[in-house]
Amino acid sequence: MSSIEHMRKSNTYKKNTLMVVTMSISLVAALTLSIAQGEGFNTGIYSTELLCLWLSYFILQKALKKPNILPSIFIWTVYLFCLVSIIFDSSTLDVMIILLFLTVYSAIHLHTKIFLQGFILGLITVIANLMMAAPEQEVIRAIFPTYMLVYLLMGVIFYVIIHLSNQQDKKIEELLIQSEEETQRKEAQKTQLEDSVTSITENIESASEHLQTHLNAQKEMASTIHEISMGSQSQTEQISEIAESTKGTRSRAQEVYQTSTSLYEESNEAKNLAYDGQDRIQTLSSHIYNLEKMIQSLNETFGVLTEKIEETNTFADSIKDITEQTNLLALNASIEAARAGDAGSGFAVVADEIRKLADVTGQTTEKITKNLVELNKSNQEAIHKMGQSEETIKDSVSSSNDVTGYFEHITTTLQNLNHGLKSFTELAEMVENQSNGVESSTNDLAAIIEQTSASLEEMNATVDTLSNDHQKLSELMEETSRQATAITERF
Structure with missing residues (x-):
């Protein structure tokens, strides 16, 4: 395994851990609030979601050593539970705020495909939240245009940030590849130098022995x-x-x-x-x-x-x-x-x-x-x-x-x-x-x-x-x- 692949894998492990810990903290806080308010449905949703996240984490990252598919599973899991909450509970402003948090959550890996998955799922969830809003929830409809503008701007900003980060990662990888090639080249030069010096040393020792023989003969x-x-x-x-x-x-x-x-x-x-x-x-x-x-x-x-x-x-x-x-x-x-x-x-x-x-x-x-x-x-x-x-x-x-x-x-x-x-x-x-x-x-x-x-x-x-x-x-x-x-x- 090259140093670049090792760095990528290590980075994936760390970011997966950050995602599960961040979401766990959020879910624990929401679960605590739901229990305090006596909301049984939300309590079940948050508990199940928390359990699914940690099971996925231990199975894929710890047991199977397949951390690359784990970010997508995390994103799909949180958005699906959010949709379930909208469909079976109600449309609220809290969901809209949570969706902004999930947009940031989708950008943790700074990976374009993963972020786009979360952004599209968030857009679907926003529309579903609007459609499932009750007639008396005029506030949701009133702020929806502004919210959509903010949501799209956040998506553009994060996309640009992720794109720049990917470009920077590519340059870093190129530098690392060049560094590895330079290291290998220097290692080859070192080996060649050692072989040459060894050969020179052996030749000098052989010549010294012959010279000593000639000296004794003289x-x-x-x-x-x-x-x-x-x-x-x-x-x-x-x-x-x-x-x-x-x-x-x-x-x-x-x-x-x-x-x-x-x-x-x-x-x-x-x-x-x-x-x-x-x-x-x-x-x-x-x-x-x-x-x-x-x-x-x-x-x-x-x-x-x-x-x-x-x-x-x-x-x-x-x-x-x-x-x-x-x-x-x-x-x-x-x-x-x-x-x-x-x-x-x-x-x-x-x-x-x-x-x-x-x-x-x-x-x-x-x-x-x-x-x-x-x-x-x-x-x-x-x-x-x-x-x-x-x-x-x-x-x-x-x-x-x-x-x-x-x-x-x-x-x-x-x-x-x-x-x-x-x-x-x-x-x-x-x-x-x-x-x-x-x-x-x-x-x-x-x-x-x-x-x-x-x-x-x-x-x-x-x-x-x-x-x-x-x-x-x-x-x-x-x-x-x-x-x-x-x-x-x-x-």
Whole structure:
């Protein structure tokens, strides 16, 4: 039920109650007067009329809940009883006054149809009162024209009042309808606003959760970058130690090269005696040359930390092999010098120097190897390619072993010693070249690690800045979510 219908129904109930109460008061007053004057007919009429009014009121309005037909029943009832009183009693001036009251009574509902019913019934009753007047009641006939004029004017006045009231009621109803429509529209807007705010709040909460996840990931990333940066600093220190060791190895290798060159010049006359071993030396040189080419190729392709480490491992293994060969050559030279007696004393001195140099080289190589082992722990990703280099080195070692075996067959001759010195000279030169390569590689590696550390620090700073921005954005989104929730609660 709309508010307008509810208002109409409530108004009808109230006006029906007003009609029955007003008429009851009038009838009770008339009944009291009739009883006081001893008018039995009027007493019965008023009592019956009062009873009919209240029965109609309770049955239709209270029991059946049909108040709309009750005003017409009230009007018909009072006018019919008035006609009965005129017909069966007499025509009096009192009836004419009562009819004016009933005209006002018919206008209580301010309803045109109800008023017209009462007005027409009143007009009929006025005419009936005139026709039923006795000859001696000249007063009724004398005032009838004036009374009719007054009655008609009252009817016109009440009709105009009722018409204006109905127009006003229509406008009020239109305003109420507009108000209801506006209320419904605002309610729909409120619902839509609540839904929108709820959706925005949910989206903000979801975005805040994702942002918090990203913030945690960035914190973990910053921690990881910091750990990598610390590892890079440690690697830089290790590379610096390797570079220092490589400088010492290069210096010793230069001394070995100079000594072996001098010895080779003194024993150059015996080179033809070792012609057969020269082919093996050439084979060994070819393998080592291929190894050098492979390492150079690795130097060109390996632009990152793993490549430099592989090159360093390869050079360290090569130095270790050469050191072993140097020890073996020094041992062979000592044996040959012992067999030669006084004639081989010079070779014994050289062999002793070579052995000392080999020991120094071995110690240096062990230190390099130790540092490389520590460095290799954090660079396992380069194992695969280093394996390929190791296979090539193994081939070179195999060839070197063949050469060593060949030297064992010619140790009884000075020519074999000359050939061994020549090989040692070439190996010393290779050690020097490899030492230069190791130094260059370690310097490049140190520069790369330093640059990487700087980049990691910049990245760490960027991640910190981004994390701070995300933290501020998360706080802003939480505040927005709280405000949206507050808006929803206010509505």
